[in-house]
Amino acid sequence: MEVNLSVNLWGIEFKNPVWVASGTFGYGLEASEIYDISELGAVVLKGLSLKPREGNEPPRIVETYCGMLNAIGLQNPGVEKFLADIYPQLEKFDTYFIANVFDETEEGYVEVVKALNGAKKIVAYELNVSCPNVKKGGMIFGHDERVLASLIERVKKATEKPVIVKLSPNVGDIKKFARVCVEAGADGLSLINTILAMKINVEKMRPELSIKTGGLSGPAILPIAVRMVYQVFEEVGGEVPIIGMGGISTPEDALEHILAGASAVQIGTANFYDPLAPLKVIEGIRDFLIRKGFTNFIDIVGKAHGE
Numbered sequence: 538m539e540v541n542l543s544v545n546l547w548g549i550e551f552k553n554p555v556w557v558a559s560g561t562f563g564y565g566l567e568a569s570e571i572y573d574i575s576e577l578g579a580v581v582l583k584g585l586s587l588k589p590r591e592g593n594e595p596p597r598i599v600e601t602y603c604g605m606l607n608a609i610g611l612q613n614p615g616v617e618k619f620l621a622d623i624y625p626q627l628e629k630f631d632t633y634f635i636a637n638v639f640d641e642t643e644e645g646y647v648e649v650v651k652a653l654n655g656a657k658k659i660v661a662y663e664l665n666v667s668c669p670n671v672k673k674g675g676m677i678f679g680h681d682e683r684v685l686a687s688l689i690e691r692v693k694k695a696t697e698k699p700v701i702v703k704l705s706p707n708v709g710d711i712k713k714f715a716r717v718c719v720e721a722g723a724d725g726l727s728l729i730n731t732i733l734a735m736k737i738n739v740e741k742m743r744p745e746l747s748i749k750t751g752g753l754s755g756p757a758i759l760p761i762a763v764r765m766v767y768q769v770f771e772e773v774g775g776e777v778p779i780i781g782m783g784g785i786s787t788p789e790d791a792l793e794h795i796l797a798g799a800s801a802v803q804i805g806t807a808n809f810y811d812p813l814a815p816l817k818v819i820e821g822i823r824d825f826l827i828r829k830g831f832t833n834f835i836d837i838v839g840k841a842h843g844e
C-alpha cells in the first residue's frame with residue numbers, strides 16, 4: 538500500500554513530517570557524511586545571531602537519567618559568516634532548511650531575518666524565544682507577553698517567509714503564550730525547548746555546569762512535551778500548525794506528538810546517540826499508517842483528541 542507522508546504547511550510541500558531540531562544537528566554537514574539528509578522533511582539549523590557568539594564556559598553539557606543538560610549558550614559564527622561559508626554548501630541538498638534565530642535585542646532578530654531573506658533554501662524562520670542558557674535575551678522574550686508580541690510583529694514585517702515561534706516550557710500556562718503568538722501573527726508554533734534544570738556534583742559539592750543551570754532534553758522530557766503539544770493544540774489547533782519536539786527517539790514517541798496535535802516533529806538529543814534515529818522514525822510512521830489503514834499522514838494529526 539502506498540502512503541502519503543507529505544505535509545503541506547504554508548504552501549510548502551515537506552516530503553515528510555520528520556525534521557531535526559536546532560542545535561542538535563549543526564548545519565547538517567556532519568550528518569550528511571553518514572546518510573543522505575535529503576531524506577529528511579526539513580533541517581532546522583543551529584541558532585544564528587547577528588554577531589558571532591562564543592557560548593558559555595565549559596563544562597556546558599552533562600548527562601542525566603534518560604537525558605542531558607546543556608548550557609551551550611548559543612555558540613555560533615554569526616549570520617554573515619554563515620551566509621558566506623556554510624549556506625553555499627547547503628544548496629545542493631534536496632530538502633528544506635529552517636533558520637533558528639536568536640538575538641539579545643528585538644532589532645537583532647530583525648537584522649538576522651533580513652540578512653537571511655535572500656537565501657532561497659531557507660523557507661521559514663523559527664524564533665528561539667525560549668533558550669534557558671543565556672543571560673541576555675532567550676527566555677526573557679518568551680516569558681513576557683508584551684515583549685513576545687512586539688518581537689513577532691516586528692519580525693513579521695521584515696519577511697514574507699513563515700515565522701514559527703519556539704515556545705518555552707518554563708512557564709505556568711503554555712496555552713496563554715501560544716495564544717499571544719498567534720494573535721501577534723505567528724504562522725506556526727514549535728515546542729518544546731529544553732526545561733530549566735540542574736545537576737549537582739556531589740563529590741565537588743557544586744553544580745556540574747559552569748553557569749549552574751542548564752536545559753534538560755532527551756527521553757526524560759517526552760511526557761511533558763506531549764502534554765504541552767496536546768494543550769496547545771486545544772488552544773490554537775486549526776489556526777496554525779504545531780511542530781512537536783521533546784524526547785523523541787523512536788517512531789512511537791513521534792506518533793505521541795503527532796496524535797497530540799503536531800503536524801511535524803523534530804528529533805533533537807537522539808541525534809547524538811543514534812544518528813539514524815530520524816530515518817527510523819520516518820519508516821516507523823509509514824509502517825504505523827499502513828498497519829492502521831491510513832493512506833495520508835495528515836489524517837492522524839491530533840487524532841488523540843477524538844472526533
Ligand SMILES: Cc1cc2nc3c(=O)[nH]c(=O)nc-3n(C[C@H](O)[C@H](O)[C@H](O)COP(=O)(O)O)c2cc1C
Pocket residue numbers: 558559560561583584607609611637665703729730731753754755756758782783784785803804805806807
Ligand atoms: C546541545 C543542544 C543545543 C541546542 N541548541 C538550540 C538552539 O540553538 N536553538 C533552539 O531553539 N533550541 C536548541 N536546543 C533545543 C532543541 O532544539 C530541542 O528543542 C530540545 O532539545 C528538545 O528536544 P529533544 O528532547 O529531542 O532534544 C538545543 C538542545 C541541545 C540538547
